[in-house]
Amino acid sequence: MTKTSSSNGLEKCPKLRFPGFDEPWEINKLSDFAQRVIRKNNANQTNLTLTISSKDGLVDQISYFNKKIASKDISNYYLLLNGEFAYNKSYSVGYDFGSIKRLDRYPMGALSSLYICFALKKYNSDFIKTYFDSLKWYHEIYMISAEGARNHGLLNVSADKFFDTKHYLPNNLKEQNKIANFLNLLNRRIDIQQTLVDNLKKYKRGVFEAIFSRTLRLMPRVSQAEWTAFKLSDFATRITRKNNGATDIPLTISAQYGLIDQRDFFSKVVASTDMSGYYMLHRGEYAYNRSTSNDYPFGSIKRLDLYDKGAVSTLYLCFAIKEEVILSDFAKWYFESSQWYRSVNEICAEGARNHGLLNVPTDGFFNTVHILPSDIEEQSRIAAFLSRIHEKVIQAQEELDELNILRKGLMQQLFI
Incomplete structure (x- = not known):
C-alpha cells in the first residue's frame, strides 16, 4: 500500500491506497x-x-x-x-x-x-x-x-x-474489489481469532470447574489424597490496615485484569479524593468485591498482581493467604472458579443488598467452608497447569485486540 495526501475541493484521495490506483x-x-x-x-x-x-x-x-x-x-x-x-x-x-x-x-x-x-x-x-x-x-x-x-x-x-x-x-471497480477483498480477508482472520478466543475461554471455564469439583485430578492415582474442608480463616488472614497516604493508586476490580488502577480502567478516579481511610494492599494480597454482575453472581475475589501496593474502599473485604497452608498461586485460580459460590450463598440473605452489595457479613465470610487439597504438591501442579491455560487465553485475546486495532486504523485510512 502507498500513502497519499488528500487534495482540496470536490475530489479527494484516501490516505492509504493500493499501488496502481491514483x-x-x-x-x-x-x-x-x-x-x-x-x-x-x-x-x-x-x-x-x-x-x-x-x-x-x-x-x-x-x-x-x-x-x-x-x-x-x-x-x-x-x-x-x-x-x-x-x-x-x-x-x-x-x-x-x-x-x-x-x-x-x-x-x-x-x-x-x-x-x-x-x-x-x-x-x-x-x-x-x-x-x-x-x-x-x-x-x-x-x-x-x-x-x-x-x-x-x-x-x-x-x-x-x-x-x-x-x-x-x-x-474504479478494480480498486473497489481490491479494498473489499483485503478487508474481507482481514475480517475472516479476526473471526477465526475470535472463535479461538471463545473456545479457549470455554475450555478454561470447563477445566477450572472440573479441577475444583475434583472430577479432574492432576496427581497420579496412587498419590491422590482426599481434599480437606477448610474455613477461609484457616488459610487467610483479614487485612484492615489503613492507607494513611501510603499509596495514591485507587484500585477497582476488573474481570480481565483483577485489581487495577481506577484511572486506567475508568479513565477517571471514582474513589474519594481522601483515601487515607481506605485499606492498603500489598502485591499478592486479595480483595473481595461483593458487587454482583452477570459474570460474577456472588461478587469477585481478585489478587493484587499489577502494583506493589494500592488502596481499596473499605466496602471490600481484604485478606492475605497463609502460604504454609494454601499456596497463593493456587488460591488465585480457586477464586476464579465458581466452587466458592455455594459457601457464600449460604451466608447471604437472599436478594438482600447493602449499598448495592451482597449482604455478606464479614465474620460469616471468613467462616465459609472450602474443599481444597492439603497436599502442597497437588496445589502447585494445579496452579501451574491453570496458569498455562490462562496465559494461552491472554495471548489469544491480545492477538485479537491487535487485529481489531489494525482493522480500525485501516478503515480510517482506506476511506474518505
Whole structure:
C-alpha cells in the first residue's frame, strides 16, 4: 500500500491506497448509487423479523433478544432481500449516528418501517458494506440531523435527507474489489481469532470447574489424597490496615485484569479524593468485591498482581493467604472458579443488598467452608497447569485486540 495526501475541493484521495490506483475519488449522493426499498411484507412472504447487531449485522430478532419484540402483524414491515441494506437510526455505544448493515444471513426478512432500507444501483456491494462499516459517513449524518435531537430514541434523520448525503467513493471497480477483498480477508482472520478466543475461554471455564469439583485430578492415582474442608480463616488472614497516604493508586476490580488502577480502567478516579481511610494492599494480597454482575453472581475475589501496593474502599473485604497452608498461586485460580459460590450463598440473605452489595457479613465470610487439597504438591501442579491455560487465553485475546486495532486504523485510512 502507498500513502497519499488528500487534495482540496470536490475530489479527494484516501490516505492509504493500493499501488496502481491514483485517480481521485469522486463525491456521490447516496441516491446516485442506491435506491430506496419500501416494498411491504403485505403478502407475508416472510415471518422472520430482523434487528441490527453492531457485530453481526442484520440478525433474527428473536434469537438476538431471546424473545419476540416485533408486532405480531408484520405485514406493514419492509421486506428486505439478501444483499440489500438497512439504516438503523438508533444510537448505541460506538455508534453515535446509528449503523448501516447488509442482509447476509437470510434470503429475506422483515424490518420495522422505522428503518431506512435501500438496494445498490452500482458499485461493488462488498466494498460499500465495508465503507459503511468504516463509519466515515458519520459526518454527513451529523450535518443533516438536528444535533442531539431524538424521536422515540431515534436520530432525527428523514429519508429524503439521508439519500441526499454525500460520499467520496472510487469509480474504479478494480480498486473497489481490491479494498473489499483485503478487508474481507482481514475480517475472516479476526473471526477465526475470535472463535479461538471463545473456545479457549470455554475450555478454561470447563477445566477450572472440573479441577475444583475434583472430577479432574492432576496427581497420579496412587498419590491422590482426599481434599480437606477448610474455613477461609484457616488459610487467610483479614487485612484492615489503613492507607494513611501510603499509596495514591485507587484500585477497582476488573474481570480481565483483577485489581487495577481506577484511572486506567475508568479513565477517571471514582474513589474519594481522601483515601487515607481506605485499606492498603500489598502485591499478592486479595480483595473481595461483593458487587454482583452477570459474570460474577456472588461478587469477585481478585489478587493484587499489577502494583506493589494500592488502596481499596473499605466496602471490600481484604485478606492475605497463609502460604504454609494454601499456596497463593493456587488460591488465585480457586477464586476464579465458581466452587466458592455455594459457601457464600449460604451466608447471604437472599436478594438482600447493602449499598448495592451482597449482604455478606464479614465474620460469616471468613467462616465459609472450602474443599481444597492439603497436599502442597497437588496445589502447585494445579496452579501451574491453570496458569498455562490462562496465559494461552491472554495471548489469544491480545492477538485479537491487535487485529481489531489494525482493522480500525485501516478503515480510517482506506476511506474518505
